[in-house]
Amino acid sequence: MPQKPQIIESKGIEYTLTRKRVKNINMRIAPDGTVSVSAPRLCPVERISHFVSDKADWIEKSRARYAEKALETAMPCRFTHDEAMQIFTEISDIYYPLFAGLLGFEKPVIKVRLMKTRWGSCIPSKRQITFNQRLAEKPRAAIEYVVLHEYAHFAQCNHSPAFWGVVAAYMPDYKQRERLLK
Numbered sequence: 001m002p003q004k005p006q007i008i009e010s011k012g013i014e015y016t017l018t019r020k021r022v023k024n025i026n027m028r029i030a031p032d033g034t035v036s037v038s039a040p041r042l043c044p045v046e047r048i049s050h051f052v053s054d055k056a057d058w059i060e061k062s063r064a065r066y067a068e069k070a071l072e073t074a075m076p077c078r079f080t081h082d083e084a085m086q087i088f089t090e091i092s093d094i095y096y097p098l099f100a101g102l103l104g105f106e107k108p109v110i111k112v113r114l115m116k117t118r119w120g121s122c123i124p125s126k127r128q129i130t131f132n133q134r135l136a137e138k139p140r141a142a143i144e145y146v147v148l149h150e151y152a153h154f155a156q157c158n159h160s161p162a163f164w165g166v167v168a169a170y171m172p173d174y175k176q177r178e179r180l181l182k
């Protein structure tokens, strides 16, 4: 007879424990983030809890991945990947000449993906800029700001006063534009 699952908490992680005729402790995470564990009938709860809390990092990462997926499906972007790419490429081409020297006269690689917390990111060493697909839904002035912001990272790969100096030099009204992103 299978026993009723128990809900147990270990170091802030709640999990459902089911005792089964199994050899090892097994854990899985559902898309809603809940953790289920099956364990041999005679395995001490402390050992199972230790097994779970040992994997706290992995649980955290899996939950974050599921949350991101859920967000993508819950709020579809008004623009397709290709439409967004077209918008960002067009604006990028306008700002490219200002930074061409820094880039060795090669245009950056533009990538588009749905991101949870950022509008854009830049990897200067790879000459690569990634834009959040959802940025395409924002006003043009705001998109221009993000494009310039990412380009400015080719001059300064940080958010130092020197970085903001570069942004302000090319876009004196960047603060107003940034507000349009909220």
Ligand SMILES: [Zn+2]
Residues within 6 Å of the ligand: 149, 153, 158, 159
């Ligand atoms: Zn930045």
